[in-house]
Amino acid sequence: MFLLRLLLKNAFRHQLRTGLTLIGLVVAICAFGLLRTIVDAWYAGVEASSSTRLVTRSSISLTFQLPLNYAQRIRAVEGVRALSWANWFGGVYITERNFFPQFAIDPASYLALYPEYVIADADRLAFLRDRQGAVVGRGLASKFGWQVGDPIPLRGTIYPGTWTFTLRAIYDGADAKTDENQMFVHWAFINESLRQTARQRADAVGVYIVGIDEPNNAALISQRIDALFANSLAETLSETEKAFQLSFVSMSEAILVAIQAVSLIIIVIIMAVMANTMTMTARERLAEYATLKALGFPPGFVVGLLYGESLLIAGLGGVLGVAATLPLSAAFAQATGTLFPVFQLSALTMGLQLLAAAIVGLVAAAWPAWRMSRIDIVDGLRHVA
Structure with missing residues (x-):
């Protein structure tokens, strides 16, 4: 409980910076979820096809x-x-x-x-x-x-x-x-x-x-x-219903690849933003981390603080992003009408959103955590935030 309170205080010490970072995370996670759902909607007919049905058409x-x-x-x-x-x-x-x-x-x-x-x-x-x-x-x-x-x-x-x-x-x-x-x-x-x-x-x-x-x-x-x-x-061409549906999806394969690429680029961008936030945080607290090491706290404790704070911000952004995606996906489905007959945010997509947020948190804290674990106590105590 003490560690959680410490992480919360550290995470929101600079409320404006943390708030802006959270907003960026929520927007990125929402966009990632919506783009993934669009791809899933494109494949909805394929997923709903039956293995006991064939389609015979003109060759x-x-x-x-x-x-x-x-x-x-x-x-x-x-x-x-x-x-x-x-x-x-x-x-x-x-x-x-x-x-x-x-x-x-x-x-x-x-x-x-x-x-x-x-x-x-x-x-x-x-x-x-x-x-x-x-x-x-x-x-x-x-x-x-x-x-x-x-x-x-x-x-x-x-x-x-x-x-x-x-x-x-x-x-x-x-x-x-x-x-x-x-x-x-x-x-x-x-x-x-x-x-x-x-x-x-x-x-x-x-x-x-x-x-x-x-x-x-x-x-x-x-x-x-x-x-x-x-x-x-x-002459005829007979194929499974799934293959028949995939033939339509393949016509727009380039678009689907582009959508998937954009969804990943969004995550990479917010990862860079989050890494910058954590780097600034570590630099400002250089003297604090040096003091902790001088008091006998091992480097692993400092690393844990940085990772914990990063994961806390990323996790909160991920949860809020998933929560915001639910009404947004419903509104998007309403706006597109029958363009996407089946448009539903799946449990897998929500899991991927949370996983993406966790990866952002882990990667963003990697560099500052490594630097702070190797900090020299004397040089750290000389630093003025």
């Missing part, structure tokens, strides 16, 4: 669709237990700024493959029965104030015209990693319209979702599926 590009008649042949592949399909709809709700993912799906088979979308039985049945029905995530419904039964008009881009869907169900995510900012409509309804207006685009799907029993056989099953359509007019 050329996602913009090329696959024939619907591929479904029966894929179902017959050994190891495939379930199959569904989806098309990107790409409609506009009021204005382009209201962007959110929209998929035309085969409802019964698709929802069976995604148990993480939790829907009340009555609402699920209502959605299945209404070909113009839609289901959206809880986050998306909250953003626009939608309730079950509300009409949702979308201006088509890929599928021209104005489409009006009736909200029949709102799903909740099974856990925090589940994206609750998506909208699903009936593929059959879209396809029926295409048969009347653009027959050449009808009976085609963007991707097939393949359910498998054994994740260890994912590569083998993927090869079997792709072999079925080799040398055809629409």
Whole structure:
């Protein structure tokens, strides 16, 4: 208790300097946490992917669709237990700024493959029965104030015209990693319209979702599926859902590397600031440390005082930084809307923030502690702070 009181008195002997150092630490730890959370949000789809789902798409590009008649042949592949399909709809709700993912799906088979979308039985049945029905995530419904039964008009881009869907169900995510900012409509309804207006685009799907029993056989099953359509007019590329999500993340890999680099640079900068603070502190107390050594205190005691003071300031800054990051991350998620479907400060990120603060405290005190442990008593007593 005495040592703690001594460290507190020493740490706040120069209140302005310590206060400014704490503010810098809090800002740096907050920035580090937010940048790390942005990177985590970019990988949210990858982390939420299932090892029991494969995605089969055109081997050329996602913009090329696959024939619907591929479904029966894929179902017959050994190891495939379930199959569904989806098309990107790409409609506009009021204005382009209201962007959110929209998929035309085969409802019964698709929802069976995604148990993480939790829907009340009555609402699920209502959605299945209404070909113009839609289901959206809880986050998306909250953003626009939608309730079950509300009409949702979308201006088509890929599928021209104005489409009006009736909200029949709102799903909740099974856990925090589940994206609750998506909208699903009936593929059959879209396809029926295409048969009347653009027959050449009808009976085609963007991707097939393949359910498998054994994740260890994912590569083998993927090869079997792709072999079925080799040398055809629409060859396929099958991969795990995680690999499919990573292909999107890789498009912005340079940005992610830059964000991670900036987060580390921030910590290095505050480390230099903290080291300067501790060096000034040690220089001002040179006579005090020499007196302690003259009274018989070992060099280790002086080193402990410096390290203790540095870690106390860094620890306090780290805790305050983590506390400030929580509301800031919530405000950032609100401001970005559906840009980051899952934006949550994780326990790992908070742990890294505290670890970064501890490292700053340890490194900042290293040089002045080493110097003070080797101070000559006579020279120290001659020093005037």
